Amino acid sequence: MLDSGIDALLKWGQSHGAVLDSSIKFEKTENRGVCAFSTRDITSTPSTPQIKIPLDIILRKELSDGYFGKGKFKDADNVNSALKLLVAKLKFDSESTIVQEEDLKAKFAPFIDLLPVGRDTGSVFYWTSEEVSLLENTNLGGSLDAKIDNIIKEWYSTVKLLDKTPQSERDLTLIEEYKTLSKDELVARALDVRSWTSFGAYLWSSIIFTSRAFPHDLIDSECEAGQAILLPILDLLNHDNSAKVQWKFDADGFFSLTNMDTIQEGDEVFNNYGAKGNEELLMGYGFAIEKNKADSIALKVKLPTPVVKSAVEVFGFKIPKIEDYTQFAFNNDSRPSSEATDDDIEDGMIFFINFHNLVPDNLLLLFMFLAKSGFESHPTLRSKLEALQTLRSALERKQALLKQSINMSEDIDPSISQNAKFYRDGQKDLYKACLAEIKHIEKQLLQDHKGQLTNLKKIFKRDEALQDIVEKAFGLETYEQILAEDVADNVLFLWVILHGSLDIEKSVAPEYIIESFKEKLSNTFQDDHLEAFSALADYLAGELQGHEIQSHITAKNLVIATEVLKENSYTRISSDEIIIVDPLEI
Numbered sequence: 001m002l003d004s005g006i007d008a009l010l011k012w013g014q015s016h017g018a019v020l021d022s023s024i025k026f027e028k029t030e031n032r033g034v035c036a037f038s039t040r041d042i043t044s045t046p047s048t049p050q051i052k053i054p055l056d057i058i059l060r061k062e063l064s065d066g067y068f069g070k071g072k073f074k075d076a077d078n079v080n081s082a083l084k085l086l087v088a089k090l091k092f093d094s095e096s097t098i099v100q101e102e103d104l105k106a107k108f109a110p111f112i113d114l115l116p117v118g119r120d121t122g123s124v125f126y127w128t129s130e131e132v133s134l135l136e137n138t139n140l141g142g143s144l145d146a147k148i149d150n151i152i153k154e155w156y157s158t159v160k161l162l163d164k165t166p167q168s169e170r171d172l173t174l175i176e177e178y179k180t181l182s183k184d185e186l187v188a189r190a191l192d193v194r195s196w197t198s199f200g201a202y203l204w205s206s207i208i209f210t211s212r213a214f215p216h217d218l219i220d221s222e223c224e225a226g227q228a229i230l231l232p233i234l235d236l237l238n239h240d241n242s243a244k245v246q247w248k249f250d251a252d253g254f255f256s257l258t259n260m261d262t263i264q265e266g267d268e269v270f271n272n273y274g275a276k277g278n279e280e281l282l283m284g285y286g287f288a289i290e291k292n293k294a295d296s297i298a299l300k301v302k303l304p305t306p307v308v309k310s311a312v313e314v315f316g317f318k319i320p321k322i323e324d325y326t327q328f329a330f331n332n333d334s335r336p337s338s339e340a341t342d343d344d345i346e347d348g349m350i351f352f353i354n355f356h357n358l359v360p361d362n363l364l365l366l367f368m369f370l371a372k373s374g375f376e377s378h379p380t381l382r383s384k385l386e387a388l389q390t391l392r393s394a395l396e397r398k399q400a401l402l403k404q405s406i407n408m409s410e411d412i413d414p415s416i417s418q419n420a421k422f423y424r425d426g427q428k429d430l431y432k433a434c435l436a437e438i439k440h441i442e443k444q445l446l447q448d449h450k451g452q453l454t455n456l457k458k459i460f461k462r463d464e465a466l467q468d469i470v471e472k473a474f475g476l477e478t479y480e481q482i483l484a485e486d487v488a489d490n491v492l493f494l495w496v497i498l499h500g501s502l503d504i505e506k507s508v509a510p511e512y513i514i515e516s517f518k519e520k521l522s523n524t525f526q527d528d529h530l531e532a533f534s535a536l537a538d539y540l541a542g543e544l545q546g547h548e549i550q551s552h553i554t555a556k557n558l559v560i561a562t563e564v565l566k567e568n569s570y571t572r573i574s575s576d577e578i579i580i581v582d583p584l585e586i
């Protein structure tokens with residue numbers, strides 16, 4: 001569909017010196033807004049950019065500084081507050097916006113007029129509560145309220161710095177009222193923009209920045225971290241994460257984009273916004289890609305700060321930092337990241353699971369630290385096997401929630417249902433792949449360390465002394481009977497007490513089990529802990545009357561046996577079986 005707005009924008013750009021490859025035609029489409037198509041076969045080289053935009057029409061901080069005054073918003077919550085407010089003014093204020101005798105409103109009108117507004121942006125922020133319910137049990141669904149909250153606070157921290165706010169009472173009071181509004185009421189307020197300083201205007205501008213801004217450091221490496229610019233015309237290109245593109249800012253003051261793919265006549269000419277997963281795309285850009293190879297699951301782990309710090313000290317764990325994860329359309333900020341702070345821990349640490357790294361080493365290391373027993377001062381085979389189980393259980397719980405069916409009502413805009421489905425399906429695929437990888441790692445470890453592992457089946461087969469007391473205590477003769485009677489744990493307790501207390505000839509218990517039991521004999525235990533084992537102790541001692549083990553079957557020794565086993569074993573989720581693991585550092 002030819003569009004007079006697109007025509008006006010292109011002519012305006014060219015009149016300011018923008019250069020456009022004549023074979024690119026822009027068209028408005030139903031679902032993807034404006035798209036760029038090629039009218040002939042193109043093979044580009046970096047020396048023949050398709051789009052060149054002069055600095056004169058790049059919306060940047062100098063302009064907001066020029067209008068509001070430098071440093072005016074230095075106390076606002078966002079480094080781009082001033083520029084966002086300026087763009088909101090250019091869109092929603094009917095008055096002129098004069099900077100150095102030039103009216104920016106008139107100057108940028110062709111660009112501002114073509115920007116999508118309201119629900120046409122596709123932004124999740126404008127979804128109704130029914131649409132948001134499509135995101136139930138996803139990270140995005142769970143974090144949406146906090147994200148809206150942040151923008152409201154950012155808006156207020158910005159507009160309150162204005163000398164006089166030409167807005168009505170109604171707009172300003174939103175900061176006090178918004179918590180009492182339902183999701184749909186808040187969206188209705190945000191869509192009904194009555195002044196350029198209102199929340200609705202600021203939200204729209206924020207959405208424009210998230211979905212189409214470029215990092216300012218592409219044109220000025222000295223700029224403040226996180227600063228953004230808007231690049232008219234060039235920002236009309238849609239995203240393809242396989243497109244090979246080059247962006248460049250030349251000494252002659254032009255920002256250029258070259259798509260280096262071989263493009264055939266009629267094909268869309270894309271930009272590449274970077275390797276973004278569907279969570280980021282849907283949140284920041286309002287669309288998701290089916291089977292997105294760049295998909296990731298953001299896993300938030302919240303732990304007490306001292307625990308995390310000790311994981312750093314003892315196990316060499318690295319605190320992950322989230323670097324401007326959803327801030328910019330085209331984030332390629334390559335500045336070295338700063339040191340992690342306590343805030344990075346307190347807000348919850350984020351780990352990314354993606355198809356190239358299904359089980360991040362650092363995440364596993366943290367779980368190993370959490371699984372470590374008192375005496376383990378290094379990562380061990382046992383802590384790794386246990387960490388794999390806890391990580392697996394945690395992910396299986398999340399996966400089960402995600403699998404619950406959701407109500408895909410027919411009233412919902414099909415493109416919204418489709419985007420939500422692509423996002424959910426991508427998350428499900430990743431959970432599945434990640435869980436399969438965890439099982440694979442465990443299987444490999446079990447195979448590689450066969451000699452360092454044992455279980456009740458093997459123990460029982462070889463241990464005549466144990467067979468003897470099990471027969472007396474439970475009247476059972478085979479391992480299968482032990483399983484059928486569900487007393488495997490109790491048999492292992494007896495095994496530990498037997499070898500820890502009596503000097504059995506041809507001992508088949510590993511030395512570390514015996515030593516660990518003996519070491520703990522001098523420990524004292526809380527009454528309620530002992531209480532929990534007194535009935536079992538009485539029962540077993542009663543059944544084992546006349547056997548030399550009988551006097552050793554006490555609640556205290558049972559508590560010790562559980563601790564010995566806990567420190568030297570892990571329980572496999574799949575079989576609910578306790579595996580005894582040699583103390584082996586890995």
Ligand SMILES: C[S@@+](CC[C@H](N)C(=O)[O-])C[C@H]1O[C@@H](n2cnc3c(N)ncnc32)[C@H](O)[C@@H]1O
Nearest residue numbers: 032033034122211212235236237238239285287
């Ligand atoms: C930088 S703008 C691109 C131009 C945009 N089509 C327009 O009409 O102005 C980014 C927006 O384009 C749309 N978009 C970009 N790539 C897309 C894609 N691969 N599929 C669907 N929508 C896409 C989304 O609405 C996104 O927020």
